[in-house]
Amino acid sequence: xNFDLSEEQQILVDSVAKYVKNDSPVExxxxxxxxxxxxxxxxxxxxxxxxxxxxxxxxEHGGFGGSFADLALILxxxxxxxxxxxxxxxxxxAGGLLSRLGSADQRKAFxxxxxxxxxxxxxxxGERQGRYxxxxxxxxxxxRAAGFAISGEKVWVLNGHAADHIVVVxxxxxxxxxxxxxxxxxxxxxxxxxxxTRVPTMDGQxxxxxxxxxxxxxADRLLGAEGSALAHIEWAIDRGAAAxxxxxxxxxxxxxxxxxxxxxxxxxFEVPIGSFQALQHRAADMYAETxxxxxxxxxxxxxxxDDDEEMRKREISTAKLQLGRGGxxxxxxxxxxxxxxGVTDEQDEGLFFKRLRVLQALFxxxxxxxxRFQRLPHFATQD
Amino acid sequence: MxxxxxxxxxAFRSEVRAWIEAAMPLHxxxxxxxxxxxxxxxxxxxxxxxxAKGWIAPHWPQDVGGTGWNxxxxxxxxxxxxxxxxxxxxxxxxxxxxxxxxxxxxxAQKKRFLPKILSGEEVWCQGYSEPNAGSDLASLxxxxxxxxxxxxxxxxxxxxxxAQYAHWIFVLARTNAGGKxxxxxxxxxxxxxxxxxxxxxxxxxTGGTDAFSxxxxxxxxxxxxNRVGPENGGWTMAKALLGHERTLIGGIAESRRWLxxxxxxxxxxxxxxxxxxxxxxFRRRIxxxxxxxxxxxxxxxxxxxxxxxxxxxxxxxxxxxxVGTDVEQEITELCMDGMGHDALxxxxxxxxxxxxxxxxxxxxxxxxxxxxxxGGSNEIQRNIIAKQIxxxxxx
Numbered sequence: 082x083n084f085d086l087s088e089e090q091q092i093l094v095d096s097v098a099k100y101v102k103n104d105s106p107v108e109x110x111x112x113x114x115x116x117x118x119x120x121x122x123x124x125x126x127x128x129x130x131x132x133x134x135x136x137x138x139x140x141e142h143g144g145f146g147g148s149f150a151d152l153a154l155i156l157x158x159x160x161x162x163x164x165x166x167x168x169x170x171x172x173x174x175a176g177g178l179l180s181r182l183g184s185a186d187q188r189k190a191f192x193x194x195x196x197x198x199x200x201x202x203x204x205x206x207g208e209r210q211g212r213y214x215x216x217x218x219x220x221x222x223x224x225r226a227a228g229f230a231i232s233g234e235k236v237w238v239l240n241g242h243a244a245d246h247i248v249v250v251x252x253x254x255x256x257x258x259x260x261x262x263x264x265x266x267x268x269x270x271x272x273x274x275x276x277x278t279r280v281p282t283m284d285g286q287x288x289x290x291x292x293x294x295x296x297x298x299x300a301d302r303l304l305g306a307e308g309s310a311l312a313h314i315e316w317a318i319d320r321g322a323a324a325x326x327x328x329x330x331x332x333x334x335x336x337x338x339x340x341x342x343x344x345x346x347x348x349x350f351e352v353p354i355g356s357f358q359a360l361q362h363r364a365a366d367m368y369a370e371t372x373x374x375x376x377x378x379x380x381x382x383x384x385x386x387d388d389d390e391e392m393r394k395r396e397i398s399t400a401k402l403q404l405g406r407g408g409x410x411x412x413x414x415x416x417x418x419x420x421x422x423g424v425t426d427e428q429d430e431g432l433f434f435k436r437l438r439v440l441q442a443l444f445x446x447x448x449x450x451x452x453r454f455q456r457l458p459h460f461a462t463q464d
Numbered sequence: 465m466x467x468x469x470x471x472x473x474x475a476f477r478s479e480v481r482a483w484i485e486a487a488m489p490l491h492x493x494x495x496x497x498x499x500x501x502x503x504x505x506x507x508x509x510x511x512x513x514x515x516a517k518g519w520i521a522p523h524w525p526q527d528v529g530g531t532g533w534n535x536x537x538x539x540x541x542x543x544x545x546x547x548x549x550x551x552x553x554x555x556x557x558x559x560x561x562x563x564x565x566x567x568x569x570x571x572a573q574k575k576r577f578l579p580k581i582l583s584g585e586e587v588w589c590q591g592y593s594e595p596n597a598g599s600d601l602a603s604l605x606x607x608x609x610x611x612x613x614x615x616x617x618x619x620x621x622x623x624x625x626x627a628q629y630a631h632w633i634f635v636l637a638r639t640n641a642g643g644k645x646x647x648x649x650x651x652x653x654x655x656x657x658x659x660x661x662x663x664x665x666x667x668x669x670t671g672g673t674d675a676f677s678x679x680x681x682x683x684x685x686x687x688x689x690n691r692v693g694p695e696n697g698g699w700t701m702a703k704a705l706l707g708h709e710r711t712l713i714g715g716i717a718e719s720r721r722w723l724x725x726x727x728x729x730x731x732x733x734x735x736x737x738x739x740x741x742x743x744x745x746f747r748r749r750i751x752x753x754x755x756x757x758x759x760x761x762x763x764x765x766x767x768x769x770x771x772x773x774x775x776x777x778x779x780x781x782x783x784x785x786x787v788g789t790d791v792e793q794e795i796t797e798l799c800m801d802g803m804g805h806d807a808l809x810x811x812x813x814x815x816x817x818x819x820x821x822x823x824x825x826x827x828x829x830x831x832x833x834x835x836x837x838x839g840g841s842n843e844i845q846r847n848i849i850a851k852q853i854x855x856x857x858x859x
Contacts, residue, residue, distance in 0.1 A: 084769045341854050356859040361850035368849050369783045376762035383468075399755040407759075448748075454755055455747035461727070 084379065090154055096131070097155050101162035107429045110163040114285035118243050120165040129198015134172050142180045143193045149320065153327035153382035160331025163432055165286055167201050170240035173324045175202035175248045178265060178317050182305035191246050191267055203244035205235035205291050206314060213445045215314050216260045220293065222251035228299040229253070231266060234292050239443075241289020242279040245270050249293070250314060253307050263311050265304040272296050284435040312390075319397045322444035323385040326378040326400040329440045333408045336433040337371045340364070340415040347420075354418075363414050370407035377403040391457055398450035404440070405447030412437050473536050480544045487513050488550060496549035499725055499824040504629045510551040511584040520582050521558055528566055528574065529582045535768050546720045554626060555713070557581040557588035561634045561653075564705050568651075568693045577632075577653070589656070591621040591635035591679060592702070599844050601636075602646045602699065606681060608637035613688055615639075615652060617661075617681040623838065627677035628666045630656050635681075640696050651698035653690040660684070671831030672811050706840060707781055713839040714788020715832075716764050719757050722795040725825070726750055729802045732821055740802055749798060757791050760784070782845040782853075789835035789842060796829040 086094065105124065113120050128134055137152040138144025156168060172195070179192040179202075194200040211217030220233025231251045241247065247268045255262030268275060274296040277289050305313060341364060344355030354360055381400035387393045412434045416423040423430045445453065454460065469477075488496070492510060495502055502510075514520045522538045524530035533541065562581045565574055580586040597604040606619025617637060627633065633656050640648030656662055661684035666674035693701050727750065730741040740746050764784055800807045803825060809818035811827055836842045850856045 084766050085773075341856070344856060352859065353857045355856040358847075358850075358859070361854075361856050362843065362846040364854055364856060365782075365786070365846035365849035368854060369787050372763055372783055373756075373759040373787065376766055377759040380758075380762050396758075399758045402752065402755045403759045406756075451748050451751045451755065452744075455744070455751040460747070460751065460754075461731075461741065 086154070090151060093136070093151060094154050094158060097133070097158035098161075100131075101158055101164065105159075105162045105164050107163050107432065110165050110285070110432070113165050117279070117287075119285075119287040120167065120243075124164075125166050125201060126198035128166060128168075129196065134168075134176075134198055135196040137172070138176070138180050138192070138196060142188055143196045144180070148383075149323065149385040150379070150382040153323065153378065153385075156324055156327040157331040157334075157378075160328035160436075161335040163332070163429075163436055167203075167240035167243070169321055169324045169328070170204060170238075170244070171195055171202040173320050174204035174239070174317050175244075175246070177320055178204065178248050178304065178313060179267075181316070182265065182313060184301075186301065187267065187304065194245075200245040201240055201243060203238050203240040203247045203289065204317065205238045205241055205247050205249040205289075206318070207236050207238070208234065209236055210257075213449045214258075215318060216263065216311055217258055218250055218252045218263055219257045220249070220251045222253050222264060222266060224253075225297060228297065228302065229266065231268065231293045231296045231298065234290070236290055237280070237282075238289040238291050241291050242277055242287050243289075247275075247291070248304060249291075250310065251293075260311050262308050263314065264307045265310045265313070266298050267302045267304055268293075268296055268298060272298070282439060284439040285432065286439070316390075316393075318444050319393055320385050322401045322450075323378075323381045323397050325440040325443050326374070326381050326397075326404045329404045329408055329437055330374050330378045332433045332437050332440075333371055333374055333404075333411050336415045336430060337367055337411050339430065340367070340418050343419060360418060363418065367411045367414055370403075370410050374400075374403050374408045374411075391459060394453065394457055395459070398445075398454045401445060401450045402447045402454075404437075405450070408437060409441065469536065469540075473540060476537055477540045477544065480541055481547070483517070484544055484548045484550060487517065488548060489513075492551065498820050499828055500549045500551070500721055501824045501828070502551040504626070507551045507553060508584055508587070511553055514553075515583055520553075520584075521562065523559075524562065525566065528578055535765075535771075539765065539768065542717055543720075546717050549721055549724075552718065554587060556590050556626070556630075556634075557586070560590065560705055561588050561632075564634075564651075564701060565692065567704070568701055572689070573653075573692065586631040587626070587629050589624050589627040589630035589633050589677075589679075591624055591633045591654075593623045594620055595622055599841055601702070602649065604636055604638060604649065606635065606637050607641070608635075608639050608650060608652060608686075610639075610688070611685070614685045615650075615688055615691070617652070617654065617684040617686060619681050621679045621681075622676075624664070624677045624679045625675060625838075627656065627664045627679050628674065630664075632656060633662075633679065634692075636698055636702055646699040648696055649698040649702065650695050651692045651701050652686055653692065654681075654684065654686045659686060669831055670833070671827040673827060673831065675831065713835075714760070714764070714784035714786075715792040715835060716757070716760055716784065716788045719788065719792045719795055720761075722792065722799060722828070723750070723754055723757060725821075726795060726799045726802055728821055729799055729825070732819060733802060733804060733806075740804075746802065749801075753791065753795050753798060756787075757795075760787055760791060763787075782848045785839060786842050786845040786849075789832075792835050793832050796825070796832050799825050800829050 132145060133155050135144035136147045137149050140146040176192060176195055179188060195202050208217055208219055222229040222231045249266050249268050250263055251266060252262050253264040274294040276292040280288050280290050282288055344360060345353050347354050377400035381397045384393045384396035415430055416434055419430050422428050492506060519531060521529050522531045522533050522541055526532035565577055594604050594606060608615035608617050633654050635652045635654055637650050637652050638648055639650040661682040663680040664677050666677045669675050730746060731739055733740040767781055803822050806818060806822050
């Protein structure tokens with residue numbers, strides 16, 4: 082049992098941290114808030130060159146054969162600088178599904194160029210009526226002579242506004258709420274019948290509202306087996322949740338450290354406000370929550386690669402709950418301790434606060450994960 | 465980073481589980497069905513069983529009686545003890561003064577004391593707090609005055625947990641009244657039962673048990689050879705020992721027990737034709753606490769893994785105490801909530817009124833109010849984090 086980073090991991094963390102410090106401090110994100118895309122293709126291709134996009138994919142899929150934990154370490158560092166490029170949408174969600182289920186041809190067409198930083202991907206799964214239930218799917222794919230015709234609507238699709246290729250969940254059989262009958266398809270962004278609306282989000286990023294009206298795809302665009310995608314979707318969204326915990330951890334850690342520095346520097350009543358016990362105790366509780374987040378995040382990142390589905394769900398739900406409760410405690414108190422300037426847009430604190438709130442709402446919130454945890458078979462065994 | 469268990473470790477778990485199953489006497493197993501409140505004699509009975517097996521002090525170095533296990537094995541062993549709800553051993557010898565003597569004691573002291581801590585022949589208690597020295601421990605007044613080869617001890621210690629069962633006490637005593645108060649404190653070992661002038665008086669807690677005692681010293685004569693470390697150098701050791709204590713008294717392993725107890729209570733609690741363990745809202749409440757405990761267990765593992773690499777428990781062990789005791793209290797509160805009107809019951813409620821699984825829960829719930837107070841109150845833990853980790857300025 083060893084929690085220390087390997088030498089390779091330490092090198093990776095150092096290089097990402099250096100990138101954030103020198104090339105992607107929060108100011109770069111600030112500029113992107115006003116852009117149409119919300120991030121820069123140049124930065125994306127550089128991430129491809131540096132090998133970050135392929136870290137967790139097997140070598141035979143064009144990756145570097147690393148673990149999800151390696152990817153989590155990258156995300157944690159990117160979270161410290163609010164780096165807006167679509168790592169979770171492109172690498173974790175859609176990329177993960179293409180690597181897991183894709184044929185050699187599909188990987189060559191859609192995964193390879195993404196790993197190289199030439200394209201970006203999105204995963205369109207959520208629907209209005211679904212909340213966090215992944216089996217809820219009114220979008221249908223009807224059989225056509227040459228393949229399938231997809232019709233339906235997907236909401237809050239991360240990078241859905243800008244992706245080159247979109248992995249979409251559509252029902253090939255069954256009723257709207259059935260667990261069986263879900264299939265995955267890869268759709269081109271410029272496919273006829275696909276309308277994409279750019280949707281600005283609270284954290285200054287963008288996502289897509291996607292409408293499919295008889296979008297026709299060939300049979301070669303079916304990803305994995307027809308009708309049995311649910312377990313894979315759950316797998317991808319779990320990894321999305323673990324990734325959100327990793328990025329969120331970076332944001333929590335960064336804002337916590339900034340808060341402690343501010344407590345030492347800001348003076349009122351002629352003394353640093355960090356000398357007041359009421360504030361010290363709050364800072365101590367924030368420290369405890371930050372460490373709890375980090376511990377649960379590490380375990381979740383490691384379990385994201387576990388073939389044991391129940392273990393994976395247990396640890397990822399645990400980390401997502403801790404991020405949503407403990408991580409949030411840090412954010413709320415950081416704003417409080419910064420005082421009035423914490424609620425100005427000019428200061429960075431509010432940007433971290435908003436980003437964490439968005440991460441909280443993605444891939445199941447704290448309540449949803451607590452509920453899923455109590456439904457896992459082990460829960461009642463009392464062990 | 466690698467947290468997976470090897471086939472050897474999985475085999476080790478089976479070995480430990482099978483051994484506990486075979487070694488635990490039937491009357492202890494029956495107690496394990498309930499909240500797991502064991503009498504002192506039962507705790508010592510289990511102590512001696514572990515000692516005979518050679519598994520009494522996994523966290524000690526192997527050359528002085530440890531098992532030579534790595535961190536994963538120790539963790540597995542701990543998990544299996546919790547799973548079996550085996551008696552919890554007293555921490556004062558094995559967890560506190562033992563490691564302290566290993567680090568700071570001279571050879572004669574190690575030879576004299578360590579074997580009997582391991583065997584359980586000698587039970588220890590802690591003489592730290594005084595009526596006027598609680599959170600401000602360094603202001604302690606019990607004084608040790610030199611007289612020939614001895615110290616003469618005068619004063620009073622309080623919250624001396626289990627002193628009524630103890631053979632020995634480790635005492636923080638004032639040996640210099642001038643100067644900085646931290647610099648006049650000496651660490652002394654005293655024979656509770658054979659030293660004239662030492663008196664122990666247990667008192668009842670709100671939990672209905674006499675877990676704590678007061679201990680008086682009236683001209684108690686103790687040889688200077690019982691001093692550990694240099695004269696007036698006790699504070700450093702006291703702090704080191706509190707570091708060890710904080711890794712233990714977060715009650716994290718215990719919380720795992722109370723959590724299982726909570727589910728057992730819920731399963732046994734009828735709600736109409738169903739049970740409370742079928743109630744989704746109650747299940748979610750358990751789940752939230754179980755998940756928080758899980759995160760905390762990971763913090764503890766990280767601390768232990770660091771210790772394995774030779775790093776001493778630092779101030780970050782304060783988190784274990786701070787959050788651990790909070791979780792411990794919350795879980796026992798949830799047990800009480802789960803009991804519904806059975807929560808009216810007390811230790812002496814007749815069995816036909818109060819089911820066995822619930823007996824002692826109210827006592828535990830009351831007793832554990834002390835958890836956020838003992839071992840340095842949680843407010844003191846926050847002070848430690850603020851000053852020693854975050855380096856926030858002093859007022």
